[in-house]
Amino acid sequence: MKKLYHFGVRGNAQNLFTSYLSNCKQFVTTYTCKSDKEYITCGIPQGSVLGPTLFLIYINDLPDCHAIQTVLCADDTALLMSGPNILDLQNTINDELKNVQKWLMQNKLTLNLNKTNYLLFHPAKEKQSHHFLLNFDGNMLIQTNESKYLGVFIDAKLNWKAHILHLTSSVAQSVGVLYKIRHFLSKNLLKILYNALIKSNNMQ
Numbered sequence: 261m262k263k264l265y266h267f268g269v270r271g272n273a274q275n276l277f278t279s280y281l282s283n284c285k286q287f288v289t290t291y292t293c294k295s296d297k298e299y300i301t302c303g304i305p306q307g308s309v310l311g312p313t314l315f316l317i318y319i320n321d322l323p324d325c326h327a328i329q330t331v332l333c334a335d336d337t338a339l340l341m342s343g344p345n346i347l348d349l350q351n352t353i354n355d356e357l358k359n360v361q362k363w364l365m366q367n368k369l370t371l372n373l374n375k376t377n378y379l380l381f382h383p384a385k386e387k388q389s390h391h392f393l394l395n396f397d398g399n400m401l402i403q404t405n406e407s408k409y410l411g412v413f414i415d416a417k418l419n420w421k422a423h424i425l426h427l428t429s430s431v432a433q434s435v436g437v438l439y440k441i442r443h444f445l446s447k448n449l450l451k452i453l454y455n456a457l458i459k460s461n462n463m464q
Contacts (some may be wrong), residue, residue, distance in 0.1 A: 338409055339360075
């Protein structure tokens, strides 16, 4: 509510959000079992229409807590930093990651380390002489040669071979499906399936 107030949500609008967020109950189900309903004391209601918007407002000040360039897209966040000296770059990023950790703690959020990794971009002809290490709250982050972000596979050399390989593999499987069912569907239905399974991949 403090963040909403900071961004200008006040008066009746603020009262509406206060009522909405303070009276939310949720429960979980598994097979035939259902838990008791409990009030949400932290976070936002899952599956709600306002949830994504409130989450974006909540994390909107993340870029202000550190000096690393930040790319925010819902709950997928990328941090980017460059420098002429790899050792200085490593030290700077590790220092800035401490600020990120402080921000997460203050906002009662956690980082999923299993889904967090980093890439070191450098010219293809230039060998990496220094072992680049990034630390987040006492945990060593995993360095990878490729990573998927917003549906695109990005590789450390930026030659897009990884993305092309994943894309051709996905398209090949879809083509195989269309080939097997080609005699059972009309051309219009096949075209719809083509647009859904193949063309949509090529639009990434």
